[in-house]
Each structure stands twice: as C-alpha cells, then as structure tokens.
Amino acid sequence: MKANRFFAKAYIWLLLIVLYAPIVFIVVFSFTEAKSLGNWTGFSTQLYQNLFNGSMQNSSGLLSAVKNTLLIALAASVVATILGTIAAIGIYHLHGRKRGVMTFLNNIPMINPDIITGVSLFLLFVFLGISQGYLTVILAHITFCTPYVVLNVMPKLRQMNPNIYEAALDLGATPAQALRKVLVPALRPGMVSGFILSFTMSLDDFAVTFFTRGTIGLDTLSTYIYADARKGGLTPELKPLMSILFLVILIVLLVINIRQSKQLSSIEKK
C-alpha cells in the first residue's frame, strides 16, 4: 500500500510538472528583456514596466485587446447569468416533453465545437445583414456561456425547498420581493459558479470571436495573439501580461476552492 501511494503521488506530480512547464516557461521568461521566448538576456523587469507605463511598441493594440476581452467577458457573463438563472427556474418547473426539448436545446451549444458555433453565427449575421462587431461577439459569447449557467443553477433548485417561495408570496411578498429575498439567495452559489465559468470561457475563447468580430478591427487577447504569432514574433509584453493574468486566476480559484471545501467539511462534521 505504501509503495502504491508513492507511485500514485509520483505520477500525479509528474503530470502536473509537464502540465505546468509551458506556463512556468512564460513566467520565467517574462523577467528578461529578450524579444523571443526562450532567449535569456539577464534578469530584468523592463517588460513589466513597459506594460504599465505604456511605452511599448504597438501598446494601444495590446491594451485595447485586453480592454475588449474584459468588457466582452463581463457583458457576456452578466447577461448569461441572468438569462441562465431565469431559464433554469423555468426549466425546473417544466415537465415531460417540453423539459426534454429544453434540455436538448441547452445541450447543443455545449456539444458544438467552437468553430461550428462561430461559423453558424457568422452565416446567420451575414444572412440577416447584421454588421458584425462588439454586439455580435457578445451575443455569440452569451450563446455558449448560458448553458453552463443553467447547469450550475439546476442543482441548487433541486436542493431548495420549493415551498419557501410560495410561503413568501403567502406572507405578502410581491413576486419581485420573493425573487430578490428568497430565490436569489438560495441560488446564489450556482449563479456565482456559472458566472465565473462563463467569464473564464469568454476570456479564453478564440474561434467564436474570430468568426463573429467582423472587419472593424476588433481584437480580443486571443485574436491579437493569433495575428501576432502569424506575423512571426510575439509582442514581448504579452509574457508579463500572461503571468499577471495567471497569478490572478490562480489566487481567485484557490481561494474559491479552499473556501468551498472548508464549507463542505464543516457541513459534513455537522
């Protein structure tokens, strides 16, 4: 048994090392001035300084790409969270075939590969003559984010006592009050994880954005990196930018998960 545990641990850590090697690689080489990855010219925080005082080449391009990425992710995940939560409540109260249809439709965007989602929406916008830009990208992101919100809110609905909402109404709450004071607090954990999932999926998206951004020169971080890499030679300041993003995500996720597992174990103790 001891030997088993040793091999199991060794396997896990080996995988983690391989999995993280490229990320560590980016972080390490963000602390040197060299243009290309893998070229070490001594320790320096020059790239970080460039990033923050905006004194890099083509700084407006990268900075606006970051801004666009964050704005699109925020807009898409807020709308997806609201739409998905309302939809989950509705689907939860549906029965039989109607529920089957909704579940099936909700599954389509999750099963579809990005490129299909992207191409199909592109064709729709072309067909309808809608000019593509921010709005179409946000709309496209909402379509692939919302199903995950629905999936995250559903279990919370199942756990909730269905009578509490009725009770609030019986005691004189308006439907809006009952929604705000009873439903939302009960569903909040599911909404939060749906929101975070949506936000990160939107941040990471490349293919869908690529097809729905139109020709107005709208760039997100992904499309910027793609164009940059195709030109040959990444903007060096991408390395510190990615390192900072990684650090933020690492901290947020670890905090959330440690809090969750603490809550779980305190529930189990009771």
Add this chain to the structure above:
Amino acid sequence: MNKRSTWALPYFIFLVLFVVLPLVMIVIYALQDGSGHFTLQNITKFFTDKDALSTFALSIEVAIENTLLCILIGYPAAYILADNKLNRSAVTVVLFILPMWINALMRTLATAELFNMAGVPLGKGTLLFGMCYDYLPFMIYPIYNQLKKMDKSYAEAAQDLGATPGQVFRKVTLPLSMPGVWSGVMMVFMPTVSTFAISEFLTNNKIKLFGTIIQENINNSMWNYGAALSLIMLLIIGITTVLQGNDQQEETSGGLI
C-alpha cells in the same frame, strides 16, 4: 406554481434564434451555390477533393489518437485523484483544472517554443503531445467526477465476495465510470477535429486539420463550401451524440470549479 415554467420562454426564443437558426443557416448555405440556387455541388466537391479528404482523414486519425492518449494518461490520474486513500487534498484537483483557465493559444505557443528550445522538430509528434496537453484536463475532470460520486460499496462488496483488485477494477469500477469517460471523449474528440490555431502553432503550419480548411474557406469568402464542410462536421457530431445516448446528459450537471 406552474406559471413559473413560462420563465423558460425567453431562453427558448433565444436558443431558437441563436442556436437552432444558425445551424439551419449552415444547411442552407451548404446546399446553395454563390447566387442562391439549390445545389449539391458543395457536398460532391468535398468527396472529390483529394486534399480535403486526406485532411479530413488525418484529422479523424489525430483526434482518435489524441482521445486514446488522453484516456490512457487521464484515467489513472482521475482514479488516483478520486481515491481517498491515495489523495486527500482538494487542491491537487484544482491544480489539474487550472491550466484550462490560461489562454489556450498562449499555452500552445509556449509549448511550441519549449519544443523549439529542446530541438524537437515540429510535426505530428509535437502536434499530438500539444493536443493531449491542451485537452487532458477535459478528460480527467469528468472521469474524476464520475468516480467520486460512485457508490464505494459496490467495489467493497465485490472484494468481500472474493474478487481480486484487478477483477474489482475490470468488472465494477471501470463499467461504472464509463459515463465519465464518454463525456471526456465528447469534450476531447470533436474539439480536436475542429481546432485550427492550435494545430498551426504546433506544427508550424506543416499539418492542417479539418478546422483549418473550414476557416480558410470562410475567410476567403467561400461561404458555401465552408458551410458544406461544417455540415459534414455537424453530421459527425450528431452521430457520436446519438451513439453515446442522451440518457445521462441531464444528471452530469454541476460546476467545473
């Protein structure tokens, strides 16, 4: 009480407009020529286009290899992570999911750069390694989830009745974890066929996958042929989904974090 079922209506309309209608668009464009007349030319063009056919075959081959590789590497990892005796920390699980939150293109570029530094020539080997690296978390997570919620008493009962550890695994644990493996396959196989940027970066444009030719056609305004290629991909998705069966879909809920 039942009035709240109408809350599903806005989302239903949204899904019809932005999920169903776009898919219908793929079919419409695939069956039209440039001036809007009905034609099967785009479809027959694919089946007579040697380049497209060989790219398609290669994509399926790479996707199968990548999926098998992910199962082979990912299953033991998921098994270890889900086993209370072997792994007690929830943080290790988080560490496995975390790379999914880093921009995939950036990770892929860094992987390609690592290969360059190590002097490994970019080609099919690096493509497979990089793909596996990108999709491994998507395989580990559903299997882990499935194993975690599995009732341990089945395995214990088999053991009590005299099954060896190998038999317990083969006859109890593995069959019970198959739904997780299937959702992992869904999350790895189709995305591998359809990626375009990742395969370009990992092979320095030497190897094209199916996603790349769809993208090239759409970007060069050959919408109808691009739509036809997408339609072929949609059919494969449909077939794999039907083969997998829809029964476990609804219960595979729960967050990824």
